[in-house]
Amino acid sequence: MKNIKYLYSVLMLCCTLTFAQQTPADKQTEAITITGATIHVGDGTVIENGTVVLENGKIQAVGNSSTASKGKVIDASGKHIYPGFIGANTNLGLVEVDAVNASNDQAEMGSMIPHVRSLIAYNAESKVIESMRPNGILTAQVSPNGGRISGTSSIMQLDAWNWQDAVLKTDDGIHLNWPSSFSRGRFWLGEPRGLKPNENYAKQVDEVVSFVKESKAYLNGKRAQKNIPYEAMEGLFNGKQKLYVNVDDEKGITDAVNFARENGISMVVVGGYQAYTVTGLLKSNNVPVLIDHTQSLPKTNDDDYDLPYKNPKLLADAGVLVGIHTGNNSNFQTRNLPFYAGQVVGQGMSKEDALKLITSNIAKILGIDDQLGTIAVGKNATL
Template identity: 30%
Template sequence: MTRRLLALAALAFATSASAETIAIVDARLMTMTAAGEVERGTIVIRDGRITAIGPGVAVPVGARVIDGRGGTVTPGFIQADSTLGAVEVSQVPASADRATHSAAISAGFDISLGLNPDSILLPVSRLAGITHAVTTPLYDDRGGRDLQFAGQAAVIDLAQRPDMVTRPRAAMVLEMGEGGAERAGGARGSAIVELKATLADVRHFAAHRVAYDRGEGRPQKLSRVDLEALIPVAEGRMSLIVKVDRASDIREIIALAREEKLRVIFDGAEEGWRVAADIAAAKFPVILDPLADLPHSFSELGATMENAARLHAAGVMVIIKTGSGVAHRARELRYGAGNAVAYGLPHDAAVAAITVNPARVFGVADRVGSLEAGRAADLVLWNGDPLEPLSQPQAIFVEGVEKPLTARPLELRDRYLPR
């Protein structure tokens, strides 16, 4: 009964919060649009959407005013390549839905199904300015090491509501390079040949579904579920997130993508700076960890903390992630962006790398990732530079709903502090 009352109270709060008119005044606005930065501006939010933004915006009569003096408003941050919502306690298998080892499901694994909106990791990440995440499936190390694909990623919001999925099946996840070679028999060449064969099978299946259902036609290695899931990839309608690091592997994927007409997003790319011109020419975005500078394998010998700056300078769209996909470290996102600035990435480019860039790449830029009239009010008011570790959020809105500035770790701290 108590839980039901709490849920009803939370719903009532969310509804009333999204229905009122709110004005954030006298703040520095990082719009991430052609309007650039506004040094002292106002944002008006009504019914969960931005209705006006700029330096000379009048505050509507009756609006609740939030004083943003000395602060900065940014779009909500987007943590790419995360497992937020799909894991609670890493060492408790029943609470981890981030991977499958089913022999019949590889590409067909849809991580948007079965996510947990009540995860206590969501408010912790939200307090770091993260309002959305690209939840990405992993390969399961307990078994199924020969699975070719990890599955399909999804864009989620961190509002902690049942309809948390902003965009399901946003991209397909594939590991190539060293990891792909291991799954394909131990050689990189095998992984490339296997991928080409898979794409040929998918295209054949798409053209001969009726024959397949009658048990006719050529045999297929993948299950029907996987074949169906890969059709958008083979047709160039779904992006393929390719986890790869070595410069030569990146070149191979670029050539393969050109031949097969694939849309590729590089993930990792620790030696990406060495082939930055090739990546820029291919117009493929790169998701990277700006703190990666210690080679853990021969594929990462060229790792450097200047990777983001060098790729950006070459014209590559950079997306920053942190924590190597570990949900418990998602909150470090803005620290990683700040480190990228320390190693040469322009400040506005670093903010773009955790806001508008991932929004564009994963198909949600019409809703979030920038501050613009008509967009959902998905934003954070900071009391200082958002990439400065000492700065803290003063107000957080997720898809138009203002969220409390608390999380379970803070509640436990307050509960057990000496009185």
Template identity: 40%
Template structure:
């Protein structure tokens, strides 16, 4: 009896913390679902009031006006979302989500490899589906992410994942979609008293890095032309997709000259698809980006201007300037606390909507545009018949932190558990003080 009582006490003590664990992934959709009455934001700029969205086996079968839906509703699980908004699941590019848990604890950070040139490094196999942060990001409508390595000059390969899975194999939507190149910064004299020899030494180091990078890409191009049956070289084979367009080269650069230099370098060596990440000086070279068909992943629009002579709101209105120029772009959440803070992706888009973009254009910048740039728009990014039923329902404007309130969410038609560590703590301390 004494042992039984002790065992019961220990069970009760450990039961409560278990409630805060990462929820199990949702099972495959078993019955057709029909959402009716809400306002549908397709993701391509179209808005449909009093809409109906039907999906079965993870695929959308109808998305449009409720008056145009002619199927027998008795065959569906009908969900009334009148007065609410229906959006595509948001897509988060260029993130360390699932690679970093607690930034101050090195053992929980697995986002980089040693060395400068690591094209064969795959972020996907390090992706941790049991991260406590992932459920908090899903709660704000982010349902897909491009998991991206950091460090070195050629960091490795990113992959697109959906955020409700048992393991990285189940999570993968598009494995190894591209390689990430941190373009070496231009060498500038840091201060008037700096010794010229130091400046020359830094420039020499930079030129050596670029020569090594060029040699690696040239070898990869030549390797690709070798006959079948060759002995596989993982470093070179991982780069082959750059030359046939199956992979994208993501060049991380902010300054104008660095962007131009990086794009021209890649094009000269035969890289088919180039996207610039960061691009805070993109406003200076709109014609160059458009003429070279270079897409942009904008980072840090919640930031101060880079130069004292810039407009005070330049980072905020940069998305609008790209939109007006016809440059393909999307938004990310790179910056301080980027992993935990990435749940605020919707509000980054909301800021852009307050500085020149319409709300639907801002929504496209975090849904259909990243899907197109990353090559998954056939299935994700907008709510259209035939595409994946990956969507969120909010009782308010998803892009406004004052009204954002996701009430339902589905990934590939699966209604996953939306609880997380933060919602658990909220309920816990509300109960302590008798709050509802």
């Protein structure tokens, strides 16, 4: 009987080991050449019967079939090679099960908390992350949310043992939830469901403006008494960080862009549902947009039924740098990035331009286009 129990225990252990997390890859020790594939570079270029040479974790050569091979050769005839897709403004690694508080680390208490860092809360062993890689999402900006100023994001590669191994860019930006100029009625209190002006909008904007001014005054002063939230804002003023502003409505976008310009801050619009109405302002101020995912419904009765589908194309046609992010529920929706980009193809955008929405454009917006976004010599072998 004891032997049977022992055997059962061993079998259970074997099953546990079999279904453990995916093991991160070892450091590359041998050159690899992939031949015969159709290479989608990510900048609009397509190479038929192409060759990619990878060495020491970097792309060493990209070209047609005449490109010299090196090391192990993989025949990928009939297959396609794409740059690794990039998830922007996600909470990957911060939330495992929404209903379990102990596994939810995406938001901290407080309103103005730029010093909260997603980096150290990132769980590289998340099962959710494992569901991203099979769909080609290999890199993600991991962002906190909650409060008015939510905290600081970092950019992670999704095949690592821990956050120290995963980080590609530390503290890349600060995230701000801009006040909405409109609010919806609280139907559970008997209020009309429609939109109505936010009576506290001006006050809420003033709170943001005041915090930024106080931060700048503190940083330019003697700093006699240490203030961690103010010190966390320094990267915005010296150009090392971007401000990611979650805002959808036309007035909010306009006010946010003017606010950033007046304070010398480089900003990105996140959400941007009505950004198509102010493309001139965005373009003249070099403000890119991370648009909400395309598979959603119109937000007001007057909107075109297909506005969410065509929003990225409207912005791109106007000359605004645009990428797609997954909006709410990004811990599991991020895996659908390629489908969101495909939705835009149905609205008239070319496949290669749609690919940019989740590769090279995202890399430019996040400031990592020197490492990722296209299949090019010298960039990371992430494909």
